[in-house]
Amino acid sequence: MDRNIENYDVCIIGGSIAGNYLCFLLSKTKLKIAVIEEHKEIGLPVQCAGIISQKLSELIELPQEIVLNRVEKVKLVAPSGKFIRLSGNERPYIIDRHALDLLFYSKVKDNPNITYYLEEKFKSFKYRYLVQEKKQVVLVETSKRRLTAKILVGCDGPLSAIAKLMGLKYCKLYATQIRIQGNFRDDEVIMHFDPRWKELFGWIIPEGSNNIYRIGLASAKNITRNFSIFLKKLKIDSIKAIEHQGGVIPYGTLNKSAFDNILLLGDSACQVKATTGGGIIILITCAKFAASCIIKCFKINKFSKKFIKSNYEELCASIVGKQLKIHYIIRYLLEHLSNTDFEYLFQIIKTSKIEHLISFYGDMDFPKALIFKLLKNPLVFTFLIKFTLKHPNIFIRLLKILNK
Numbered sequence: 001m002d003r004n005i006e007n008y009d010v011c012i013i014g015g016s017i018a019g020n021y022l023c024f025l026l027s028k029t030k031l032k033i034a035v036i037e038e039h040k041e042i043g044l045p046v047q048c049a050g051i052i053s054q055k056l057s058e059l060i061e062l063p064q065e066i067v068l069n070r071v072e073k074v075k076l077v078a079p080s081g082k083f084i085r086l087s088g089n090e091r092p093y094i095i096d097r098h099a100l101d102l103l104f105y106s107k108v109k110d111n112p113n114i115t116y117y118l119e120e121k122f123k124s125f126k127y128r129y130l131v132q133e134k135k136q137v138v139l140v141e142t143s144k145r146r147l148t149a150k151i152l153v154g155c156d157g158p159l160s161a162i163a164k165l166m167g168l169k170y171c172k173l174y175a176t177q178i179r180i181q182g183n184f185r186d187d188e189v190i191m192h193f194d195p196r197w198k199e200l201f202g203w204i205i206p207e208g209s210n211n212i213y214r215i216g217l218a219s220a221k222n223i224t225r226n227f228s229i230f231l232k233k234l235k236i237d238s239i240k241a242i243e244h245q246g247g248v249i250p251y252g253t254l255n256k257s258a259f260d261n262i263l264l265l266g267d268s269a270c271q272v273k274a275t276t277g278g279g280i281i282i283l284i285t286c287a288k289f290a291a292s293c294i295i296k297c298f299k300i301n302k303f304s305k306k307f308i309k310s311n312y313e314e315l316c317a318s319i320v321g322k323q324l325k326i327h328y329i330i331r332y333l334l335e336h337l338s339n340t341d342f343e344y345l346f347q348i349i350k351t352s353k354i355e356h357l358i359s360f361y362g363d364m365d366f367p368k369a370l371i372f373k374l375l376k377n378p379l380v381f382t383f384l385i386k387f388t389l390k391h392p393n394i395f396i397r398l399l400k401i402l403n404k
């Protein structure tokens, strides 16, 4: 092996939430880990609205200083301006996303087995067979060095170079957001639906102090124009914004995430809810599977696609994959609702006991239980049947998604 090439057990590309959290989980082992991050500071630039379900504190030890606010209600606004307010058991966190990324980084940065290479870009990789050791490793090339790893982990986000090299394709949404002082409620999140940004919604999220709100929008196209239409609707002047943020959201169902010596985690594997674009709870859940899979790989010295698939990809598919499919189906239906359909659905929610159902069974991340309960409501069921009969092609597409 070339002496100028450093050898690692694990090389993680991307030092954001997926990369840092996985590194933290692996820091309890003796594995030698390299993390490659193209930005010079961990967690910056922020590309997140920072709303996360309360499940976060079940999954990780959540320091209070990361939580800026908690909301109790969600206000859903139809294209006509009519709205419904939902409240219930869920009290999502509004977090300081930069601080969350730093949390796990600060726990591992002084570990002698872990090296962060900042301001360094992953470029490509090749498989290399080590004849003496009779094993295959990955030779990684970055903008500054070459290194080998027995496992390469792609935590490189929605535009993942590793996913691209593995031939994966995603649909993408473009998101933009400002932080600005405003005059909204501090205890509720507002979601504006509109056919012009039908792939997601416009949002207003209260930080909970100094009347600062995160106002943003995501759509598949015309993002700048749509955002200015949205701000005009809200009578907000973006010149007064404290900060502008933006980013890309992968959009679809779970993608392949296991290959020989390689696995993908987070946005790079499309571990994202299609209803909201939220990825943090899902990727933290999958990171735990990734860490235990990697530990097993080293324990029994197996790094094949087959092994990683059965110990990681299939676990993710069984725990979060089905739920992500439901998110995608809901999103697909929402995308195809006309303004009249929206009005009618809001009417049903207001006049029947559905508000209570949503409050009681609504889980921001795992909606399966709620959907089954909703389907038992005769008004919702009839609405869906009529909608399906009117749009048979949508029904066929939904069946395809279910069978995928």
Ligand SMILES: Cc1cc2nc3c(=O)[nH]c(=O)nc-3n(C[C@H](O)[C@H](O)[C@H](O)COP(=O)(O)OP(=O)(O)OC[C@H]3O[C@@H](n4cnc5c(N)ncnc54)[C@H](O)[C@@H]3O)c2cc1C
Binding pocket: 013, 014, 015, 016, 017, 018, 019, 036, 037, 038, 039, 047, 048, 049, 050, 051, 052, 120, 121, 122, 123, 155, 156, 157, 158, 159, 160, 161, 175, 176, 177, 216, 245, 246, 247, 248, 249, 265, 266, 267, 268, 272, 277, 278, 279, 280, 281, 283
């Ligand atoms: C505007 C916006 C709002 C969002 N709001 C929410 C929300 O409210 N709640 C929620 O749960 N989720 C939200 N999300 C989604 C959430 O931010 C992502 O799911 C999450 O950040 C994914 O984490 P990740 O570590 O997989 O990828 P990322 O956070 O995208 O991190 C990828 C990292 O890899 C690095 N990288 C990429 N390519 C290379 C390379 N070639 N070499 C070296 N480094 C590289 C990047 O610099 C980055 O640090 C939002 C997303 C956007 C864009």
